[in-house]
Amino acid sequence: MLLRRFRPDIEKVGTIVFDLSHNQQEIVEEVSPLWTAVAVDHFDIVRLLVEEGHAKINHLTKTHSTTFRVACFNNNLTMAKYLVEHGANPSQIKIGNYTNLMLSAGRRYPTMVKYLINELKVNVNDEDENGQTALYYAVRSGSCEIVKCLLENGATNFRDKLRNVTPLMRAALYGEVELVEAFHGYCSDLEWIEAKELLGGTFGGCVARLENLSKTKKYLTEAFQLRLSKNIPKVLSSPPLEIFDFCSECCTLEEFNELIHSNSKEKLHIETIRVHQRLLGDKSNDYHHVLRYYGAVLADTHRYNDCLRWWFYEIDLKQKYNTNIKKEYLRCFINIFLEMRQNNEKDIQIESLIRMLKIMKIEFQLNVKNENFDYNLRTLLYLLTIIANLIQNRNGNVDINQRRELHHLIQLILRCEYRTVRDQLTLLHLCSTTSTKRFSDDVHYPCSVTARLLITCGAHVDVLDANKNTPLHLLVQNDDVSDKTLSMMDVLYQAGAHMDHVNDKGQTPFELIPPDNVGVVQHFKEILGVRSLKCICARLIQRERLHYDDTLSKVLTHFVQKH
Numbered sequence: 057m058l059l060r061r062f063r064p065d066i067e068k069v070g071t072i073v074f075d076l077s078h079n080q081q082e083i084v085e086e087v088s089p090l091w092t093a094v095a096v097d098h099f100d101i102v103r104l105l106v107e108e109g110h111a112k113i114n115h116l117t118k119t120h121s122t123t124f125r126v127a128c129f130n131n132n133l134t135m136a137k138y139l140v141e142h143g144a145n146p147s148q149i150k151i152g153n154y155t156n157l158m159l160s161a162g163r164r165y166p167t168m169v170k171y172l173i174n175e176l177k178v179n180v181n182d183e184d185e186n187g188q189t190a191l192y193y194a195v196r197s198g199s200c201e202i203v204k205c206l207l208e209n210g211a212t213n214f215r216d217k218l219r220n221v222t223p224l225m226r227a228a229l230y231g232e233v234e235l236v237e238a239f240h241g242y243c244s245d246l247e248w249i250e251a252k253e254l255l256g257g258t259f260g261g262c263v264a265r266l267e268n269l270s271k272t273k274k275y276l277t278e279a280f281q282l283r284l285s286k287n288i289p290k291v292l293s294s295p296p297l298e299i300f301d302f303c304s305e306c307c308t309l310e311e312f313n314e315l316i317h318s319n320s321k322e323k324l325h326i327e328t329i330r331v332h333q334r335l336l337g338d339k340s341n342d343y344h345h346v347l348r349y350y351g352a353v354l355a356d357t358h359r360y361n362d363c364l365r366w367w368f369y370e371i372d373l374k375q376k377y378n379t380n381i382k383k384e385y386l387r388c389f390i391n392i393f394l395e396m397r398q399n400n401e402k403d404i405q406i407e408s409l410i411r412m413l414k415i416m417k418i419e420f421q422l423n424v425k426n427e428n429f430d431y432n433l434r435t436l437l438y439l440l441t442i443i444a445n446l447i448q449n450r451n452g453n454v455d456i457n458q459r460r461e462l463h464h465l466i467q468l469i470l471r472c473e474y475r476t477v478r479d480q481l482t483l484l485h486l487c488s489t490t491s492t493k494r495f496s497d498d499v500h501y502p503c504s505v506t507a508r509l510l511i512t513c514g515a516h517v518d519v520l521d522a523n524k525n526t527p528l529h530l531l532v533q534n535d536d537v538s539d540k541t542l543s544m545m546d547v548l549y550q551a552g553a554h555m556d557h558v559n560d561k562g563q564t565p566f567e568l569i570p571p572d573n574v575g576v577v578q579h580f581k582e583i584l585g586v587r588s589l590k591c592i593c594a595r596l597i598q599r600e601r602l603h604y605d606d607t608l609s610k611v612l613t614h615f616v617q618k619h
Contacts, residue, residue: 059109066090066109085118094123094139097130106142113144120151128156131165146176153184162193166201173209180211187217195223200238207242219342222247225335228254229342231266245286252279253331260328261353262346269324273316276331280309294333299369305330325350339377344370348385360396364389364408371415381419383428383435390438394496397442406458409443413465420474430476434493437486437506440466441499444509466513473519480522484515488527488544490534502531502544517551524560528553532569532576542579556591562598590615
């Protein structure tokens with residue numbers, strides 16, 4: 057009725073929202089009525105729009121999705137064939153160079169894949185913007201049937217740009233034995249050998265829930281036997297490293313058998329890590345994941361310092377190659393330090409805390425004001441709290457040179473005056489308020505010990521946030537009236553906090569104390585004592601709005617402006 061009577065613009069575009077599983081939605085922009093009809097699998101309307109409305113079959117959405125692509129997404133072969141018969145272009149790619157074959161392979165649609173290859177003759181080796189082909193998508197989806205189909209039709213096993221691994225290597229990295237076996241006869245001898253080595257490494261405790269040392273021995277032994285039969289010796293390009301106790305990877309089957317006979321599970325773990333290093337390279341995120349996972353395994357058995365050693369090595373590699381460090385990775389160090397404190401505080405090595413401070417300093421310099429900045433700033437605060445408590449609890453039993461280095465690093469960090477992006481809160485602000493998330497029973501705020509360390513290292517006690525609040529302004533607004541709040545008040549006062557400093561609303565800290573916080577009010581009055589005549593005069597000048605710019609010196613002008 058609409059088409060025949062009113063003849064609307066059949067190519068009018070709009071935005072639609074698809075409700076997906078897990079309460080998620082997908083927004084698609086610049087869609088046409090035909091694209092929408094295909095998306096909801098309504099064949100009768102599709103036929104009507106094409107045959108009577110003459111709708112454009114190859115209309116592109118904002119991301120260059122086509123009606124044919126959405127038919128592939130729905131695995132509707134009948135719809136796809138109809139669209140092709142009426143002029144659909146099956147080779148149109150989505151932004152990012154994503155082909156319809158990649159989509160079908162990734163969604164595990166073997167029938168659609170065979171149709172695209174056998175009838176439409178699409179290129180099986182097209183690459184997306186990350187250098188990944190349909191074969192890579194098929195491996196990622198876990199479909200042996202599609203992997204075999206692609207290999208039989210000329211799919212090539214080459215490395216992508218994103219992870220620098222081949223589809224075969226990816227299958228081996230995830231312990232997908234059946235997928236690896238599908239490549240037999242479709243790759244070079246060296247690729248096949250290295251796939252066996254990676255499989256052995258994966259089962260060697262390098263990936264969560266996949267440890268199987270029997271399979272590790274099996275696949276690494278097979279790899280050595282293949283090297284011998286094919287006369288392809290192992291080439292080690294990396295020198296022995298301290299993290300590996302300066303031991304090299306096994307180069308012969310005899311060396312590997314000797315390692316097995318030593319019955320050392322740890323040596324076998326480290327052997328598999330060296331395999332990953334050789335095949336993936338120091339820059340690889342997959343190799344970094346192996347290092348992090350092994351460190352976590354050590355932490356689970358309370359070998360905390362060994363865990364830190366591997367984690368520091370991983371972070372050093374990431375910073376060396378300017379690879380993004382996930383904010384959660386840095387926070388994990390805090391968890392380890394806290395576990396060490398709960399077990400035995402003496403186990404925390406000052407060198408580890410110094411090294412962590414250096415890492416945080418570099419991270420802030422490399423990623424100033426990025427999306428993780430506020431999260432990392434709080435991670436730094438938690439680290440400083442651990443350091444402050446450790447120095448205090450050891451009663452001065454900290455090497456003087458180490459203490460100096462700690463203070464020097466903190467001073468360098470404070471000179472940059474890192475602040476939260478939104479509220480411009482400094483570290484001293486953050487450690488003065490209960491709104492800073494409690495991290496554990498040992499790390500919660502306000503914390504006078506942390507504040508004292510910050511002030512000792514140069515933190516300005518009257519530093520202002522975005523609303524011109526000093527740390528004292530935030531402190532007195534805390535709901536609790538615990539000894540921690542009162543102790544923190546003493547620390548700020550003794551460091552020279554100005555009790556009459558006003559924020560952008562003209563409020564002093566005293567005026568912000570909730571009326572029911574009698575303890576804070578009383579303590580504040582005890583600290584304040586008799587207010588100085590100088591402060592009373594300054595408040596009077598501000599309240600009466602007296603003109604003073606041409607009368608007072610610059611120092612006094614600045615003093616009055618605080619009130």
